Amino acid sequence: MSVWRALACAVLLAVISVSLAAQWLAPQGYAKQYREATEAAPSRAHWLGTDEIGRDRFARVLYGTRVSLLLAPAAALLSTLLAALIGGLAGYLGGAWARLAMATTDLFLSLPWLFLLITARALMPLNVSPLVSVLVTFSLLGILGWTTAARVLCASAASLARSDFVLQARASGVPGVRLFWIHVMPNLKPVLYAQFWISIPVFILSEANLGILGLGVAEPMPSWGSLLRELEGLVSVGEAPWKLVPLALLVVVVTSFQLLLSKQEEVAV
Amino acid sequence: MLLWRLARHALNLLAIVLLGGFISATLVRLAPGFDVDEQQLDPHLSAASIQALRDARLRDRNIFRFYLHSLQRAAHGDLGTSLSLRQPVRTLIRERGPLTLRLVALGLALAWAMALALALSAARLRIGAYDALTTFISGTLLCIPAAVLALLSVLWNLPGSLAIALIVFPRVYRYTRNLLAKAYSLPHIVTARAKGLGEGRILLWHAIPVVGPQLLAVAGVSVSMAVGAAIPVEALCGLAGIGQLAWQAALARDLPLLVNLTVLVTLVTLLANSGADVIGHMLRSQEA
Numbered sequence: 001m002s003v004w005r006a007l008a009c010a011v012l013l014a015v016i017s018v019s020l021a022a023q024w025l026a027p028q029g030y031a032k033q034y035r036e037a038t039e040a041a042p043s044r045a046h047w048l049g050t051d052e053i054g055r056d057r058f059a060r061v062l063y064g065t066r067v068s069l070l071l072a073p074a075a076a077l078l079s080t081l082l083a084a085l086i087g088g089l090a091g092y093l094g095g096a097w098a099r100l101a102m103a104t105t106d107l108f109l110s111l112p113w114l115f116l117l118i119t120a121r122a123l124m125p126l127n128v129s130p131l132v133s134v135l136v137t138f139s140l141l142g143i144l145g146w147t148t149a150a151r152v153l154c155a156s157a158a159s160l161a162r163s164d165f166v167l168q169a170r171a172s173g174v175p176g177v178r179l180f181w182i183h184v185m186p187n188l189k190p191v192l193y194a195q196f197w198i199s200i201p202v203f204i205l206s207e208a209n210l211g212i213l214g215l216g217v218a219e220p221m222p223s224w225g226s227l228l229r230e231l232e233g234l235v236s237v238g239e240a241p242w243k244l245v246p247l248a249l250l251v252v253v254v255t256s257f258q259l260l261l262s263k264q265e266e267v268a269v
Numbered sequence: 270m271l272l273w274r275l276a277r278h279a280l281n282l283l284a285i286v287l288l289g290g291f292i293s294a295t296l297v298r299l300a301p302g303f304d305v306d307e308q309q310l311d312p313h314l315s316a317a318s319i320q321a322l323r324d325a326r327l328r329d330r331n332i333f334r335f336y337l338h339s340l341q342r343a344a345h346g347d348l349g350t351s352l353s354l355r356q357p358v359r360t361l362i363r364e365r366g367p368l369t370l371r372l373v374a375l376g377l378a379l380a381w382a383m384a385l386a387l388a389l390s391a392a393r394l395r396i397g398a399y400d401a402l403t404t405f406i407s408g409t410l411l412c413i414p415a416a417v418l419a420l421l422s423v424l425w426n427l428p429g430s431l432a433i434a435l436i437v438f439p440r441v442y443r444y445t446r447n448l449l450a451k452a453y454s455l456p457h458i459v460t461a462r463a464k465g466l467g468e469g470r471i472l473l474w475h476a477i478p479v480v481g482p483q484l485l486a487v488a489g490v491s492v493s494m495a496v497g498a499a500i501p502v503e504a505l506c507g508l509a510g511i512g513q514l515a516w517q518a519a520l521a522r523d524l525p526l527l528v529n530l531t532v533l534v535t536l537v538t539l540l541a542n543s544g545a546d547v548i549g550h551m552l553r554s555q556e557a
Binding site for chain 1: 284285288289292293296408409411412413414415416417420421424493494496497498500501504505515516518519520522523524527528530531534535538539542
């Protein structure tokens with residue numbers, strides 16, 4: 001493991017651990033309002049100051065990090081499972097199934113990602129509870145983000161289906177379903193892991209974009225996207241640099257994922 | 270051969286647009302609240318008027334009939350009416366399209382100019398520190414959400430096209446740099462350099478023909494990236510283009526407008542990809 005990758009791993013572990021300890025580090029919670037201290041600068045009571053309605057920014061960053069960092073992998077898992085099922089099966093079955101699956105992925109991939117996301121998000125009710133909005137946002141990312149991975153998995157499964165050991169197993173009378181689950185799927189694991197890791201930073205950034213555009217997680221639940229909306233009211237960077245902490249954290253985390261991914265990308269293609 | 274390729278692309282395009290249109294119409298039809306019209310709550314309307322509104326909605330209950338109805342209207346140039354802006358979708362697209370087109374074209378030109386300049390200099394100079402610096406810049410930009418880049422461009426009074434360029438640049442740069450680095454390590458280019466051939470000639474005669482078709486494919490994909498980037502840039506920079514319209518439609522859940530815009534954008538990106546593929550094919554066949 002290179003020094004950079006080890007550093008990235010350490011940073012991710014530290015950020016995840018701190019965000020998981022949010023209820024002890026910020027026991028007041030993310031929604032409590034300090035009406036006497038709105039838009040306050042950092043102090044001993046509020047390490048990163050407060051927002052325009054007096055909520056502690058440090059607490060919101062911790063809880064927001066937890067939401068983004070726990071749910072982006074969940075969405076990545078969902079998209080990878082869908083990709084494995086659709087792409088893997090299509091590649092294994094071949095013929096018309098593979099063509100149909102690839103035509104569907106072509107259709108999805110021809111749409112700019114953000115257009116697809118906001119269209120799908122608009123189809124869901126916008127005025128929902130914060131918890132539902134979190135689930136809707138990350139489920140959408142998972143449900144819509146399977147196409148690129150499916151394409152890679154389809155190609156890998158097709159090549160596996162033509163391999164000697166699968167041919168031999170088929171000739172020995174192993175039934176199709178067993179062949180797929182016992183012989184093809186386990187060999188797709190490295191590609192599945194790679195696709196899973198590649199999806200996480202993509203989903204973190206997508207959620208951030210949706211959040212800034214007001215189509216992500218609903219208030220008062222924090223996420224990196226909703227925290228970054230605060231930048232909209234910024235007049236200059238030097239005016240309140242502590243407002244940039246969520247952005248810095250997001251960049252550091254996504255960079256750490258990218259550093260870890262350099263190895264995974266080689267497996268994925 | 271070229272005609273066959275063009276015909277195949279046209280058929281592909283038609284099939285995807287029809288299928289995409291059907292999926293979009295299905296989504297609109299099945300979206301929560303489709304059967305309900307706000308006007309039905311208007312106390313000024315008589316029972317007969319409310320019944321007429323309900324009957325109008327009932328006609329579109331069947332998804333296939335709804336799609337055929339939408340398709341027929343689209344064939345006559347009627348893309349429907351925006352629910353939130355109360356204007357024909359066609360008029361809205363005609364009014365706002367040129368701004369987005371200008372923004373995307375300028376953004377793409379800037380992104381490609383930056384990416385090519387940095388990738389070429391990195392491939393030619395082969396200095397570790399310079400390569401690390403350019404990779405660091407593009408890597409950092411890649412880790413910043415597009416919407417944040419748009420917000421920062423507002424903060425620093427930068428033009429929207431530059432924000433689009435900064436969103437597209439790192440993706441284009443990564444591919445271009447890798448392609449050029451691979452091309453410059455090919456045996457015939459190493460030999461040409463060893464024989465003392467000028468860098469300009471190596472680039473034009475040996476490197477570009479190798480990477481040209483692949484760069485064209487990236488160019489096709491970059492159109493899709495730039496169009497996608499237009500949403501946050503226009504929405505947050507207050508530019509009245511197609512991206513801002515899509516964002517407003519999403520916030521207002523104006524599905525007819527949003528779906529029409531999505532199909533239009535799909536068509537543009539598919540055309541760009543098909544164009545890049547056909548030109549790449551022509552270049553390859555010319556070389557052969």
